[in-house]
Every structure is written in C-alpha cells, then in structure tokens.
Amino acid sequence: MEQSPYNPLEIEVRVQTRWDKDKTYQVTEDPDMEKFYCLSMLPYPSGALHMGHVRNYTIGDVISRYQRMLGKNVLQPMAWDAFGLPAENAAIKNNTAPAKWTYANIDHMREQLQRLGFAYDWSREFATCSPDYYHWEQRMFTRLMEKGVVYRKDSEVNWDPVDQTVLANEQVVDGRGWRSGAVVERRSIPQWFMRITDYAEELLNGLDELVEWPEAVKTMQRNWIGRSEGAEFEMMVCDADGKTDSDTPGVPVFTTRPDTAFGMTYAVLAPEHPLVKKVTTADCLESVEAFIDSVRNTSEADRTSSEGAQEKRGVDTGAFLFNPFTQKAVPLYIADYVLMAYGTGAIMAVPGQDQRDWDFARANALPILRTVQPPPDWDGEAYTGEGVAINSEWLDGLGVDDAREKATQWLESQGIGERKVNYRLRDWGVSRQRYWGCPIPVIYCPDCGALPVPEDQLPVVLPEDVTFMGVRSPIKADPEWRKTRCPRCGTDAERETDTFDTFMESSWYYARYCSPGANAMLDERANYWLPVDQYVGGIEHAILHLMYFRFYHKLLRDAGMLHSDEPATRLLCQGMVVAETYSRQNPDGSRHWINPAEVQTELDEKGKIIGAHLLADGQPVVIGAVEKMSKSKNNGVDPQHLVERYGADTVRLFSMFASPPDQSLEWSDSGVEGAFRFLRRLWFMVSSHIAAGPVQALDSNGLDTGQKTIRRHVHDTIAKVSDDIGRRNTFNTAIAAVMELCNHLGRFEDRSSQGRAVLDEAWKAVVRLMSPITPHVCEILWEALGEEGSVVSTAWPQVDESARVRDQITLVVQVNGKLRARVELAPGCDQETAMTAAMVEANVLRYTEGMAVRKVIHIADRLLNIVVG
C-alpha cells in the first residue's frame, strides 16, 4: 500500500457506495441465527440532523456493528416520525403543504444519515405519514373500539389558544403549551381515549422485569402510574344533625388513610363533581356558582402550578355528609384542591393528618382533630408519620398499619366500603384538532352514533395537497371531505375530522419494521425479531413515549399479533449534547446569544479560561452556562459542517469518546481535532506497517519478553473493549483502551520477523476493535492489511487467554495503608514470599525500622499492607 495521506472524505464515500451496492445491512429472518434487534428512536424530520441525533444514532450503530461481528443476525432499521405540528407551522409560514415540507426534509436527513455511515437496513424505511403505515393503525383503532379499549367522552382538556389544539397533560409544562409556550386554558369537548389505565397494574409490575432498563426511567414511570392502596366508602348527604336524605345518592370518597376517619372534620367535592348543584343549599348557591365560574376560568395547570398549590380556595355548600365512623355530620365544601380526575372527585378531609386539609381548615376556620399521636417533640402541622391512634374510639392504641386494616375491614363488614387501588395515571386522550396527523377512522351518524370506519373502507386517507387558511385544519375547513354515509343505515353522515396524537404512530413503529410490506399490521416475522434487544433514545421520552410504547405492545399482544409482554429488553438513554453559551446585552436590556464558532477564549498560562471575545470585533462577550445545544441559546454545532471538514469517522469517534453515553456530552472543537489526529495517526501507523512488506506467521510460543508484553497488551485490550462495548456500554473507555494500546504499538520498535508478526496481529485486532465506531477507515485499513472481505462482516477478535498470562506481576507494598514500594514478583506468590521481597525495599525498611509488625494484609498479586505500630 502506498503511504497516502488520510483522506476521510474520499474513502468514506467509496466505502458507503460499496455497502450500498452490496446491500450489506439488509437482513432477513434466519431461524438458525441468533437475532439481535437494535433500535434507535426514530427522528422527527425537522429539517436537518442535530448533534443529538448524531449521538443517538452513533450509539445504536456501534452496538449493532459489534453484535453483527459477534455473528448475530442484526436488524437496525430507520424511519420517520413524520406527522406533527412543526410541519403545519412551517406550512403556514412558508405557504407550502405540510406533506411537501416533510418529504423534502426526509430526503435531506436521509442523505445526512447515509453520509454518517449508519448500518441501517434502508429497505425497511417508511414515513409514518404514509397511508401504507397509518392504515394499520386505523384498523387497530377500529378493532379496539369494538373491543371497548377506546371510548369517547366529553372531557376537560388543555386547550392551547395559540396552536388551536388540545394538549395531553404531558404536553403542558408549567401551565404552558410545550411548543407554543402559551398559557393553557380549559375546555370541554368530545375526545377519544384509550384505556391505558386498564393496563396500569401490568405496566407497573412489568417494570420489575425490565432489569436492563435504567433505574431512573423505571422510577419515573412508577411515579407517573402512581399506584395507591386505600379504601373507597360512601357517605350519605345529611343535615346538620346527621339526619340523612334518602333522595340524594351517597358520595363515594377514596382515602389511603381510613384509620384517620375519626379525625374527619369536613368533606370536599371537586368543583366539577356532578352532585355539587344537587346538594348545595339555597343560601350557598350563589357563592358556589361564583366559585365554580372562577375555577373554570383557570386552567388546571394554573390551579396546580407551584404558587397555586400553596393557596387552597373553596366554599361551603351548606350541605353535610354523614361520617359513618363517628355517626356525626361534617360540613361539605367544594374546593379547587380536590381534582375530579382522581379517585372519586370527593374526599374526607382530615386536617390533623393531611397537610392540604390542614391548610384549608386553617384558611376556613374549620376544626382540627388529631387521631394519630405525634412524637412529643413534634412542632409541625399535619402529622403524617407513624404513631398510635387517638380520639378514634375502637381504633385507639393501634399503630397506623393495624388501624388502617381494622378500619377497612369494618367498612367492608358494614357494606359501605371496600379496598380500592387508585392510579394517578389517566386514560390516554388521543384526539388532536390538527390537520397533519392520522385521521381518526370514525363516522358519526345522526341515528346510529359514532361508528368505526369499516375495514374495507380503510385507510381514511389524509389529503396531502392542501392549502392552509390560518391555523385551522384544512380537513375541518373543507365541507366536502367530511361527507360520507353511515356504514350501518346508509344515511348521510360525517367523518371525524380530528387526528391522532402523534405518539400513536411512534407506539408501534418498532414492530412494523419487522413486517415490511405485509398486507396486515404485522405478520409472523415480527415474532422472530421482537422484543427489541437494545433500544436507544433520549431520556426526555422516559415517561410519555416509553409508556405508550409498552402499552401498545400489550395491545398488540392481546390482539394476538405478538407473543412477548414487553417491547424492549434493554434500554439506553443517552445524555444531552451541551455546549458553552456566549452572549451580549442589547441596548434594550435583552440578551443576544453568540455562536461558540464566532468566539475566541482567552486562557491563562495553565489553560484556564479567563475571558472571551467576539472574533468579528475583538470586544469581550459574556461567558454563560454550559447548556443543551439549542436554537434559542445559539450554541448549536452543525454536524454537516463537521462531516464535510473531518469526515464521518471523526464525528462518530468524538461523540463516543468525550463522555459515557448516559452522561451529557460537552462539545469541544479541540476534542474533535484530537479525534481526527488519532485517526490520522492510526492510518499512518498501519500504513507504515504494511509498507514494510509481508509478514511471517506468528509463533506465539517463541516470543521474547518484549514481544510477549505487547501481545499481552493486545489481548487485554480485546477483552476490555469487548466488555466495555458489549456489557457496559462505556464506549469512551473502550476507545481509551485502544488509544493506549496504539501508543504502545507506536513505541514498539522490534522489526524482527516475530516482532512484525506480533504487530500484524495487533493492528488487525485494533482495526476490528475500532470498526464499530469508525467503520469507514477500518474498512480500508482491513483491506490494506490483506484481509479478505469486509471488516464489518468479519468476526470480532477472540481473546487468547494464554497470551494474557503474566510471568511477573507488580505487587503494591503499603506500610500502614500508605504506598511505599512496588515489587516485581512471580504471580501467585504466598504472603511469606511477598513479605521477604518487600522487607528488603529501602523505603519499606525506612517506615518499619524498629517497629513491631502487628498485622499483614496480603491480596495475592495485588497488594501487601504491612501494619506496624
């Protein structure tokens, strides 16, 4: 091989063309091979790849390529999460159709992904906005309608007044729309829901089986599901003297603390509770109605925001409820701190043991009665801890758990209540009032009601050639599109014009990859590939997407399409890509952000940053925090430019080397330079080795000490890199180990026949170890080393354990725990031999002289600690 310079741009395109021509990454089901399904979260085609994508997809690609070299049948697919709001916003802004904008973005981003050399099976690619894809989603939905898993109800929703759409609770951040930033309002409109709460218990318990999911994700999901055990019981409406009114139905309440029921001093209904109007007395009606109006004008997000949480507002209804425990009446209030959507929308209030009730009782001059004895030094308000029941008649003297159990049994024996488990999780509202989404396949007939679109009329196709009039959905604005006939009675009927939440598409895409072209949602091929062996994506999806994804998998299972219970066995959540921020203050006091590329930093003689200035004018800029790359902080780095300048391998190498995958990755231009330098050095060293001519066969038993040492290092490195990539997913330390080995190989100057044979083995190992991370350069070097076939399809290097055996080890000698010497010994020495070797070391003698050896700790081949005193 000629000693040509490292030219990544030329070799990468050459290698990619070959992979493409040979269909290297296309896979089919092969029952004789162990499968490995490596999935990265599909991107939204926003316009261009950002560094977060590069990081995410490089991690998945490294794992895929490693597993492939282990001999597995590896599926790594890619698709586009193509529906969604930004396409509509862009359409309105640029006066184009969302479809056109989306497809153009997909074409550009596909090219970018291909340029990065990801080993995707592109034959399985799809866009979720394609009718071939959402057809099956619609069919699944109509079947779920028939099964009762979906339902329609009027519901208070989060209305985003800017985007003119309903948001899921999860899409509301601090009371504002997650995209528009507008303050969210409350509205009641008919919505379609999926009964994810029916699966709450399974979704919760399933987390215990997901041993290879990050604990943080599982904790977040557990909290989101929010399981609470307690009791639900009914209280009758009564007058002030406790005389019950048999005309009014009882009010069920849920509590986790039935043991505290003797401390109930009032009860509360949510303002939306259906019984409010019925029970409110004439003299309270006016204030109750005024209160309900004021609550309605506040969004739920506002009511529950941090400041709102402090103040608990409410009014007396004038009615009373009969407490079955005390046989006495308690006043009934309505208050905004009781939520209609949780439990029964009604509570028994026990201010002595519940801080919220305490706050409300204080604000409304309601009595407080403690029923659990707080510790003597207790100076808090409501007491929620362990303690003995007091003021509770037949519960007095019992601990919390026993009292709770006895109270629950009493409720059951009286026939007024029962054990009950409640979840914080709410059903999934899937209706969106937007255009660019999958049409909900429902027909409304004036006589027959809401009916699923018959299967032979699916898919309900979303028209793509549309013009936008403001933000209103074109299919809502078009009087013709919705016209249809009732599938049952044939009279004029209307289509649903709402579309699905886009989380619907991303909830089953992973399965569709496994059945490309099937004339059904899925076919048997899906059960070959599923579950996903490794899923890679951002932690921001810890709750929403990953919960829906698990839920939908169970729906597919229950529909008989899949055999597994969970969609993915192993999950890796990569950290953010962050960079420094720089800014200046505008004359009006606002801040404008300057891209790091336009800034030069000043360093002191130790390399510490002491200031920064703008390259354009040399004037200082303010150094801000290191933050997630974003448009708003103008600290993004365009991967495209980097690939054009350094090549894909350098970009991949840097993003895997700078930090472990689950931590945030701090951008560094000089770090990228360093990665490039390493590849160039690797190129040069391997080229020089090849240029020195043919190599003799390695005789591993005939090596001298220097050769053995190098060979041991090679096999130690193979072992470490295999473990780091395969088990630990710490690609940064894998790369560091290869770099270290390369540093040794560069210094190894033995050009004897066996010296070169050792080097040949070493370079062939290095090229394979690096090939998952930097596949292009490794492909060329592998070929140059005279090996047949593509490195990406070659077997992963094997560890030769005999090469790792040491004939000398370094034993660390400590005196009283302080390092005093190192001695070279044969491995496996006993304590006596170690002591003999240690006690001749001058530095050991210096600290043990004239002292009695009190104890010796010997960890074979590692450490000897001599304790004197």
Place this chain on the structure above:
RNA sequence: GCCGGAGUGGCGAAAUUGGUAGACGCGCUGGACUCAAAAUCCAGUUCUGGCAACAGAGUGUCGGUUCGAGUCCGACCUCCGGCACCA
C-alpha cells in the same frame, strides 16, 4: 415539598467487587524540525516543598466503619433531572 442522579486536575473524564486516585483525550509549558508559521514528533503537566530521590496534602463539607474509603454508613451543602394539591 416528594422522588431520582451527580459532585474527582486548568477542561472532558477514568478508577467495573473496599485495594497503586487522575488511565485516555483536550489544553497548557518547554524542546526538536522550520527563514518563519502551521502540521508533526519528544518531554513535562493534581497541589505544596525539593536539583533530585522523596515527603506531605488531596476525590463537595463534617463525622463514622475498616489494615485500607472516590467507592460503604450517618448528617449536611451544591448542582442537574423528573413529579408537583393524586387524597
């Protein structure tokens, strides 16, 4: 407020099971090459003292367990993330 996670050189980080703290990379300092610069190569680089050998200190703070603690335990501080009236 509740629930997670983290805190180690000038910087990104490493130390996997309680056993040599700082691997690897960046930056910086000095040197070689060069008319010069860039690139490249070599050496040094936790702090303090010392020409050096070496010594002392050192993993957010304060305590504890241990022959031995970045790692385990207790209390606290700071930062990041999630949830936030869920009865």
